Amino acid sequence: MSAPTRALAFIAPARDRVDRLVSPVTSRVTRWRDERLAEPKHGDRVAAILGIALGACFMICFVTGLLSHLIQHPPTWFTWTARPAGLYRVTQGLHVATGVASIPLLFAKLWSVFPRLFQWPLFKDPLHLLERLSLLPLVGGAIFLVVTGVANIELWYPWVFFFPAGHYAIAIVTMGALFIHVYAKIRITRRVLRRGAIEPAVTVEPTRVGGGRRQFIGVAVASSAGLVLATVGQTISPLRKISILAPRRPDTGVQGFPVNKTAIEAGVTNTAQDPNYSVIVQRGSTMLRTFTIDEIRAMPMRTATLPIACVEGWSANRVWTGVQVRALVELAGGGDVGQVSVESLQRGGRYRRSILNRGEYTDEDTLLAVMVDGESLAPDHGYPLRLIAPNRPGVLQTKWVTKLVLS
Ligand SMILES: Nc1nc2c(c(=O)[nH]1)N[C@H]1C(S)=C(S)[C@@H](COP(=O)(O)O)O[C@H]1N2
């Protein structure tokens, strides 16, 4: 006897008892289910096509999300690079766009396959049981991910948990469940797609045939595309006018682009205006040199066009002028530097500090900027000095920089 067969012999009596217990209701439910499944919009082809569209969105969303997570919390084996400068902008734009696209597809798919939940016996064998149980983390996880993701891009944090950690952990569980689901459904998906015919999942005389399959898929896909168009202007600037649902638009805010954390929120309104503002460069806890803000302003300046690409999906290209981080490190006599920790005046908060690895801090366009688009930085954008570096999540573009710690 194989292991699954032995397991089944063990659990089958319990399953059959449950089935007997619910049988008075199940016969009526079965009839309702079979009527639904006879409608094309509850059929196998809809399930397969929406499944593929949704699976593709989830895959892109997962890979780009994983990348963003690795960049922000790099394990020892992972090194992010400063080039190409706009890559993160594209990957994170895709992350949010595919997440948004999956919302209508997810609800259409759930609505379409809902009658299939009602099956008797509850499961045929242990593998079938596993597949059915995996629907719980799959559906629950998918809903959790889109709800928390949307709340996040809307800058709404009603959660008790730390968003990136919770979103990441549930993504891993959901993708595991998706793997099981794809494995379980791949044969039937291939079959219905190859057949091409419109065949209902169950052949019974339909009492009521609802709208067609094509219309149903059409509405789902069009809603998905519409929702993407209504938000993607937050990163694809030419589309900003039609992106009426975009939480942020790249052309709105102080100096013509969004502000993540204001100077008031960061508690730096007075300290950032101090005429004695200075930047300390130290190696570990050993002080190497202090630059006053006037010394920095008198240094050779470099100008570069670089995006701010927020994790929340909005991004904007701007022209920045400032001093190269590598020049400051050299002037301070930094010597052989593995990484640079860039620290803010801001006292608390998770984003008061970010790390530049060797490739990042040595890049010619990694700057402590004093100007944006030819104007002195506004307080909310990090006056008098902020980090701006190529190919970097917005959360790592530290504002109100006052210290560099080399190690
Ligand atoms: N000190 C500090 N710097 C910070 C942040 C912060 O909270 N504190 N937020 C970051 C985030 S999340 C983004 S997207 C960018 C946005 O820069 P901007 O406000 O100038 O557009 O600043 C980053 N720099």
Ligand SMILES: [Mo]
């Ligand atoms: Mo951000």
